[in-house]
Amino acid sequence: MASLFATLGTAGNSLDVLQQAIGVVQNNVTNATTPGYVTQTLQIAARPFDAEGNLWGGVESTGVQSSRDQYAEQSVWTANQQSGYASQQSASLNQLQQIFDVTGQSGIPGSLSTLYSAFSAWSTTPSNATAQQSVITAAQGVSAAFSQTFSQAQQINSDNDQELASSVSQLNQYTSQIATLNGEIRTSPGNDAGLQSQLYNTLEEVSNLAPVTVNMQSDGTATVLLGGQSPLVQGITQNNISLNYTQPANPTYPNATPSAQLLTPQGQDVTSLVTQGTIGAGLTFANTTMPTLLGNGSQQGSLNQLAQGVADTVNNLLTAGQVSAGPPPVSGVPLFTYSAAAPTGIASSLAVSANITGSQLAAIDPGTGVANGNATALANLATTANANLNNLSFSQYYGAVAANVGQQAATATSNDTATTAALNQAQSLRAQVSGVSLNQQATQLLQFQESYQASAQLITTINTITQSLLTVMQQATG
Amino acid sequence: MLAGLDAYTSTFLSALNTTENRITTANEQLSSGYRVNQPSDDPGAIEAILGYQSQIDQVTQVQSNLAQATTMSNVADSALSSASTMLNQLSSIATEGASSTSTATQNASLGQQVQGIEQQLVSLANTSFNGSYVFGGDDPTTQPYTFNWSVPGGVVQNNTAGVTVAVTNSDGDSLVIPPQTAQQVFDARNADGSVAASNIFQNVYALGQALQSNNQAGIQAAASSITASIVQLGQATTTSGVTLNWLQQSTTSATSKLTDLQSQLSNLRDADAAQAATDLQTAETAQQAAIAAHGTLSNLKSLFSYFG
Numbered sequence: 001m002a003s004l005f006a007t008l009g010t011a012g013n014s015l016d017v018l019q020q021a022i023g024v025v026q027n028n029v030t031n032a033t034t035p036g037y038v039t040q041t042l043q044i045a046a047r048p049f050d051a052e053g054n055l056w057g058g059v060e061s062t063g064v065q066s067s068r069d070q071y072a073e074q075s076v077w078t079a080n081q082q083s084g085y086a087s088q089q090s091a092s093l094n095q096l097q098q099i100f101d102v103t104g105q106s107g108i109p110g111s112l113s114t115l116y117s118a119f120s121a122w123s124t125t126p127s128n129a130t131a132q133q134s135v136i137t138a139a140q141g142v143s144a145a146f147s148q149t150f151s152q153a154q155q156i157n158s159d160n161d162q163e164l165a166s167s168v169s170q171l172n173q174y175t176s177q178i179a180t181l182n183g184e185i186r187t188s189p190g191n192d193a194g195l196q197s198q199l200y201n202t203l204e205e206v207s208n209l210a211p212v213t214v215n216m217q218s219d220g221t222a223t224v225l226l227g228g229q230s231p232l233v234q235g236i237t238q239n240n241i242s243l244n245y246t247q248p249a250n251p252t253y254p255n256a257t258p259s260a261q262l263l264t265p266q267g268q269d270v271t272s273l274v275t276q277g278t279i280g281a282g283l284t285f286a287n288t289t290m291p292t293l294l295g296n297g298s299q300q301g302s303l304n305q306l307a308q309g310v311a312d313t314v315n316n317l318l319t320a321g322q323v324s325a326g327p328p329p330v331s332g333v334p335l336f337t338y339s340a341a342a343p344t345g346i347a348s349s350l351a352v353s354a355n356i357t358g359s360q361l362a363a364i365d366p367g368t369g370v371a372n373g374n375a376t377a378l379a380n381l382a383t384t385a386n387a388n389l390n391n392l393s394f395s396q397y398y399g400a401v402a403a404n405v406g407q408q409a410a411t412a413t414s415n416d417t418a419t420t421a422a423l424n425q426a427q428s429l430r431a432q433v434s435g436v437s438l439n440q441q442a443t444q445l446l447q448f449q450e451s452y453q454a455s456a457q458l459i460t461t462i463n464t465i466t467q468s469l470l471t472v473m474q475q476a477t478g
Numbered sequence: 479m480l481a482g483l484d485a486y487t488s489t490f491l492s493a494l495n496t497t498e499n500r501i502t503t504a505n506e507q508l509s510s511g512y513r514v515n516q517p518s519d520d521p522g523a524i525e526a527i528l529g530y531q532s533q534i535d536q537v538t539q540v541q542s543n544l545a546q547a548t549t550m551s552n553v554a555d556s557a558l559s560s561a562s563t564m565l566n567q568l569s570s571i572a573t574e575g576a577s578s579t580s581t582a583t584q585n586a587s588l589g590q591q592v593q594g595i596e597q598q599l600v601s602l603a604n605t606s607f608n609g610s611y612v613f614g615g616d617d618p619t620t621q622p623y624t625f626n627w628s629v630p631g632g633v634v635q636n637n638t639a640g641v642t643v644a645v646t647n648s649d650g651d652s653l654v655i656p657p658q659t660a661q662q663v664f665d666a667r668n669a670d671g672s673v674a675a676s677n678i679f680q681n682v683y684a685l686g687q688a689l690q691s692n693n694q695a696g697i698q699a700a701a702s703s704i705t706a707s708i709v710q711l712g713q714a715t716t717t718s719g720v721t722l723n724w725l726q727q728s729t730t731s732a733t734s735k736l737t738d739l740q741s742q743l744s745n746l747r748d749a750d751a752a753q754a755a756t757d758l759q760t761a762e763t764a765q766q767a768a769i770a771a772h773g774t775l776s777n778l779k780s781l782f783s784y785f786g
Contacts, residue, residue, distance in 0.1 A: 029782075093518075094516075094518070097516050097517045097518055098516065100516075100517050102514055102515070102516060102517055102519075102524055102527060102528070103512075103527075103531065104527065104528045104530075104531025104532055104535070105531065109528050109531070109532065112532075113531070113532055113535040113536075114535075116532075116535070116536060116539070117535055117536070117538075117539040120536065120539040120540065120543060120646075121539060121542065121543060123543075123643075123646070124543045124546060124547060124643070124645055124655075125546075125610065125618070125643075126616075126643060127617070127618060127619055128609075128610070368642075369642065370642040370643075370644065371616035371639075371640075371642045371643045372642070372643045372644065373642075376644070376646060376652070379536075379539075379646075382532055382533075382535075382536050383532075383536075393532075395528050395529060395532045396525055396528075396529060398528065399524050399525035399526075399527075399528040399529065400525055402517045402524050402528075403517060403521040403522065403524040403525055404521070405517055406516065406517020406518040406519070406520075406521035406524060407517075407518070407521035407522075409516075409517065409518035410518040410519075410521060413518065417492075417496060420492045421489075421492065423488075424488045424489040424492055425489075427488060428486065428488075428489060438780035438781070438782060439780050439781045442780060442781035442782045442785070443781065
């Protein structure tokens with residue numbers, strides 16, 4: 001009789017364990033699409049059984065086990081950092097390359113071509129007022145094209161700065177969430193799958209923004225290091241990263257656009273640690289890509305170099321030439337003006353000299369006395385190599401700048417495709433290892449249901465036996 | 479529903495994105511006609527494309543310059559041809575005036591004719607086109623001569639400019655156009671600035687004066703000088719012919735160069751329409767297949783669907 005009651009107790013206990021197991025399945029199914037969630041499995045074990053020794057076995061729960069795989073998570077984070085960088089780079093560079101004309105019929109190359117043609121037409125009729133005016137109009141077109149391209153590039157730079165600020169702010173929000181989650185994980189009993197899923201989901205978001213190293217601590221909290229060195233989160237302590245703009249020490253061009261840098265709360269510059277993620281891409285774009293065009297503290301920028309090259313070359317020829325051989329000879333005046341005090345803004349400040357008239361344009365080459373010698377030299381600028389521009393003509397120099405941006409954009413697009421594929425693969429692998437399989441959960445549910453029904457039936461049977469026994473005993477004693 | 483469907487969805491979306499990029503590229507090529515629509519399409523070709531386009535613009539402008547120079551040179555050549563007719567007419571008048579049967583009255587009348595012809599020659603020297611004097615040299619806005627029969631030579635010179643304005647062709651060669659000034663054609667001078675024996679204005683004026691004063695010796699001397707002037711005009715006409723010939727050759731050369739450059743640019747920049755159309759078709763088919771496949775994948779049910 002005692003063993004029957006023991007068996008009844010064991011069967012009843014197994015119902016509790018099976019209820020727990022069904023509860024775990026329920027949680028898995030309902031969180032199948034929850035970001036960061038991984039399959040949880042109730043670990044069950046057989047209890048000691050020895051019928052002769054009066055040990056009646058049964059089943060017991062030994063805790064819930066998570067299927068999370070640190071290697072798979074790490075692979076996703078690494079791929080996400082690279083994908084974040086490539087995706088942001090690709091977007092920025094593809095936007096940037098749109099400001100470069102590749103037809104030669106509009107923008108800077110189109111306006112330069114129009115200017116050469118105007119010089120050429122003027123050279124055949126140097127004293128023709130219409131031809132002279134065409135030169136001035138074409139020069140205005142050149143200054144407008146430079147100004148427009150410079151302004152478009154500045155807008156793209158400004159958009160990048162805003163995105164960078166937004167990404168840094170997001171990073172700080174995420175690291176703050178991680179610190180909060182760390183606190184909750186420390187105080188929560190056991191391995192809370194809900195908190196863990198929130199933590200890992202946030203870590204994945206962080207990895208898209210910046211290169212981080214995550215060290216999981218024994219208490220379940222995550223320590224997040226920026227670039228493997230600078231702590232962003234340690235336990236419940238979070239370090240906010242701030243975005244700052246500064247000029248390098250002793251800049252060659254002090255009025256240039258300052259460089260972006262990331263600072264820790266202690267003021268330590270951690271910019272060099274951020275080489276991946278969307279923030280890494282934003283920093284590269286702001287500090288490397290755009291300065292080659294617009295300039296920074298240490299370089300003038302190719303757009304400004306080209307604008308100055310055009311203005312200086314044209315002006316030097318015109319001022320060395322003569323409007324009239326005289327006597328007395330009358331020298332020409334400069335066609336272009338720009339702000340020499342701001343070398344990194346010349347593409348923007350380039351303009352046609354105020355009040356210049358066509359009759360002030362010097363067509364005469366005083367060296368040879370040829371009446372259109374200077375005008376012909378100006379028309380020949382289309383193919384003249386410039387020592388200040390790597391011995392390239394203006395059009396060639398522009399072409400080289402556009403090709404450089406185009407090459408970067410092409411590489412970035414290709415990298416974006418490759419890293420997105422790598423990220424998808426890593427996520428897929430992680431899903432295979434630790435994602436919730438509804439088929440598997442359905443099978444488990446069926447198994448647990450069968451076991452539950454069997455255990456319940458066992459209890460009914462034991463109950464019947466016990467009732468029978470009690471009836472026999474009542475008859476015997478009655 | 480299968481394990482890790484989100485990961486599959488990400489893969490599907492990125493593949494769909496790649497296909498859509500291919501469709502965009504093919505569409506862009508078909509609508510613009512260009513293979514290179516942005517720098518990243520072929521960074522290595524950008525410099526060459528811009529270089530060809532710049533050269534095309536230059537050669538097009540050279541064509542325009544040559545066309546303008548040709549028109550102006552034709553106007554000048556036509557003026558020289560008219561002058562030649564007039565000089566031959568003067569030669570006949572001189573012969574007629576030198577004849578023993580010509581009376582003083584007749585000669586005076588002939589002298590009036592010569593004066594009129596001198597005036598016409600001055601008009602020819604002042605021939606203008608589009609507001610420029612074709613024999614104005616480097617100062618085409620100043621009228622070269624004014625007719626004035628009361629001064630020696632019958633003309634007043636207003637423009638002493640030389641002629642140096644050269645037109646450059648697409649091969650980089652240049653030629654001074656128009657090649658000669660009114661002074662060089664009609665008012666030839668010796669190196670020391672004195673009147674040359676072939677000076678047209680002077681010789682016509684001398685003939686006119688001799689006829690009007692019925693100076694037989696003067697008429698005969700002038701008749702001989704007119705012959706020298708005819709030779710002088712012949713040389714000017716030859717020079718003009720050389721110029722027109724150079725302009726014609728240069729125009730032919732520029733046209734050929736332009737065709738060549740356009741062909742090179744086209745090879746480098748233009749889209750292969752047939753290839754782009756095939757690419758578009760392929761990418762669209764791939765896109766539809768991918769969407770259909772994903773639709774099928776989304777319809778897959780898990781075991782839960784079969785629970786009673």
